[in-house]
Amino acid sequence: MSSPSVSYLVPVLNEASRLAEAVQAALGQEYAGEQEVVVAVAPSSDGTEEVAAALAAADPRVRVVDNPATDIPAGLNRALAASTGEVVVRVDAHSALPEGYTRRMVEVLVETGAANAGGIMRAEGRTPLQESIARAYNSGLGLGGGVHHAGSAAGPAETAYLGVFRRSALLAVGGYDETLRRGEDYDLNERLRSAGYEVWFVPDVEVTYWPREDWRPLVRQMWATGVWRGEMVRRNGRTRLRYLAAPAVVAGLGTSAAVALSGLDRRHPLPFALAHLAPVAYAGFLGWVAATAGATAPRDRARDAAVVATIQASWGAGFLKGVTRGAGTTVDRSRVRRR
Incomplete structure (x- = not known):
């Protein structure tokens, strides 16, 4: 598993302005193995479907699947079913994967034997209000915060932000629970741990997250x-x-x-x-x-x-x-x- 094939799963709804950047950040990763992006598009009103189709037409590594159920867990499962990678990377259109993200996370999976690895969610803002929301996320003051907000020690964790998974483990626990419309990541990681797998926190990797921009x-x-x-x-x-x-x-x-x-x-x-x-x-x-x-x-x-x-x-x-x-x-x- 030195350089396994990788599939990036990108569920989107009304993300026409951000989708291209998210796909480029995934395919721009310096990684030796094969890579593909599967975009699960929910019915949108801003032209997201057209943007996704154009990205797929321009690059054979990009595929598009429909997500008529709209919810993120359903979109992730449809993208998972259409993907082939030995490693699965969950991507959020409101996050920016840093350089070296895939390579580093795959190294962690290999070194630790973990089923999932994730780093720090570093919220940032472009407006004064978004900056305040980002500070609340980063400090953990809003909701107490998990290790992926401000942790400093690598090791087993209860959950992970986004996540880079062994495909075999993801399939073994049945993928994402489509009856949950929020909290699907925490639930998935809890089921992985209950099944005997490890979720690993990687504090030296930060993923930028852009929070909501208005009240x-x-x-x-x-x-x-x-x-x-x-x-x-x-x-x-x-x-x-x-x-x-x-x-x-x-x-x-x-x-x-x-x-x-x-x-x-x-x-x-x-x-x-x-x-x-x-x-x-x-x-x-x-x-x-x-x-x-x-x-x-x-x-x-x-x-x-x-x-x-x-x-x-x-x-x-x-x-x-x-x-x-x-x-x-x-x-x-x-x-x-x-x-």
């Missing part, structure tokens, strides 16, 4: 992600403690508001007035965020705090919905553009 898409993304995380907990009854922080914030603030509206805090100062400690403590936390997230200008610091609050409120409320009532038909529409 409404950020809220939609975090709500849907929280809902499906709650659905996953509802299904298997397990979760990491860090995923309970945002729901606890929402529950605490909601309890405080309910007590104030009911007047219980005025009629019975103890214990109901204690509920108001939640917003006081959270205000202190947001003040700490503003001071430590990395911004220097007062306006940027205030925006950083507002971003963290938005992420936690949207994700936490979504989690509570998902864990109590299930995900239902919830889907992330943050990338969908109106016609």
